Amino acid sequence: MINQDNKIYNFAPGPAMLPDSVKQQIIDDMPDWRGTGSSVMEVSHRGPVFRNLVKETELLVREILDISDEYDILMTPGGARLQYSMMPMSFSSLTGKTMYFVHGHWGKSAILEAQKFCNARPLVPYKQGEIYTAIPEYDMSQLDDSFDYFHYTTNETLEGVEWQDIPENNGVPMFCDMTSNLMTRPIDVSKYHLIYASAQKNLGIAGITIVIIKKSMLDIAPNNLPLMLDYRTYAKHDSLWNTPPTFPWYVMNLMLNWIKSTGGLSAIESRNTQKSAKLYDFIDNSNFYSNNVKVDNRSKVNVTFLLADENLNETFVQQADAVGIKAIKGHRAVGGMRASLYNAMPIAGVNALIEFMQQFEKDHG
Ligand SMILES: Cc1ncc(COP(=O)(O)O)c(C=O)c1O
Structure with missing residues (x-):
């Protein structure tokens, strides 16, 4: 016997454990997914059965997080880290200013990437090797409408330091990395202009990232972005412009159904x-x-x-x-x-x- 329950408990930070019922569903679906005679991995992303899954997944996200039509829900490749580049490329510029709140490893990674594309400033100065044990004291009065956006990370996964409330943003569009805690509690999406989370912690497996973006932001981005780095490409084409990560999308759908069915x-x-x-x-x-x-x-x-x-x-x-x-x-x-x-x-x-x-x-x- 390994422990009293005779079970393996996987405490990994991501990729992380999946519910047993979701794994069982994957096994059951493997030979014949939704009557296609194939696994989900073998069907066209443009065919009607996969398109149904796409629609269904979007509706589940909207329902679970109570998201209005003012927002698009996009599915992107490249993990949360790709968002670190896409945000400043789309919503700031070499002459633009953005504000980042850093309280751990991922916030630091986000600002370092942004600094290649714009003048990204930390609200509170940080040191490279610092290990955070708290959200540092801050003064939001520095944040004004001269900044293109304000970015923070809700939960720092390495240090285990999490915001329990939403910071003030003084009317500046608020962007948030929710990779390790999206769908772990209710949130007020209307406070944000952009939320993103890669799936491998609470929403299934690695390979897909959910981006919840206020539609009004899409008009601001420059027109010369590479297509795959332009949020509009995903918005216009239901995130099906290139061949998307279909299996992670399917697992996310199962996870959302599981979240709904467990209350x-x-x-x-x-x-x-x-x-x-x-x-x-x-x-x-x-x-x-x-x-x-x-x-x-x-x-x-x-x-x-x-x-x-x-x-x-x-x-x-x-x-x-x-x-x-x-x-x-x-x-x-x-x-x-x-x-x-x-x-x-x-x-x-x-x-x-x-x-x-x-x-x-x-x-x-
Ligand atoms: C809060 C947070 N942001 C970003 C990342 C990076 O995610 P990805 O590997 O999907 O780019 C992680 C991964 O653990 C994370 O926990």
Whole structure:
């Protein structure tokens, strides 16, 4: 027996675990998807069956996030990182100014890319090697309409530092990297001009990125962009201009149906709150484990923690792996451990992790 449930729990930060029912559906669909006689991987993206999936997926996103017709929903390749380039190329210029809020690894990556295309400034100065344990104090009065847009990251996946509210944007179009927490709780889309998230954490598998963009933004972009880097190409052609990542699109559709059938985002949020609260509570009550993220900024989806004795890190990871607790090691830039508790992680996985941590403490504390 590996753990009490005899199950593997994958705490990877992405690609991440999928719900069992979604994996089973993929297996069931493989020989004959929706009566096509083929798998979804073998049918034309322009045929009626795949086009139905495209329409259905868009409607599910609109319904789950309550998105109005003022927005287009696009599916792009290239991960979240491609968005780091597309945003400044489309919505600023070499003579333009943009404001970035940096509170971790991904925010830094985003601003560094933007600086190739425009004058991208950090709202709060940052240091390259800094490991964030809180959202830094900030003064939004610097943000005014001389900036083309304001960008931030809702959840810093490596550090486990998450915004719990929405920052003020002083009327400047607000863009947001929600790669690690889109669809983990309800959000007010109307506050944003652009939201993006690659799928491999809460929305299926790698290969596809969802972009929710205010239609009015599309008129602003310059006309000389390469077609595949122009949001309008995706908007005009239902994201089917080139041959898209059809399998990841199909898995996203299954994930959205799963989110809906398990109660939608309010239910998802209360499960995520319960899972993370249980783990933080355990860590806070231990002298062997610690989490040094400011309590109000703690992530509900990436719980980072340290062992009192760093020399035990390797043993911890190996023994966890042996009992079915997979991919628990923290990112090399941050160290320690990280438990990613995305939507598909059941509370039973958190219980199994805590049980293992208790036993490890008994053996090594
Ligand atoms: C918050 C955040 N932004 C961006 C990325 C990069 O995503 P991709 O690899 O899809 O480009 C990640 C990946 O972990 C992430 O967590």
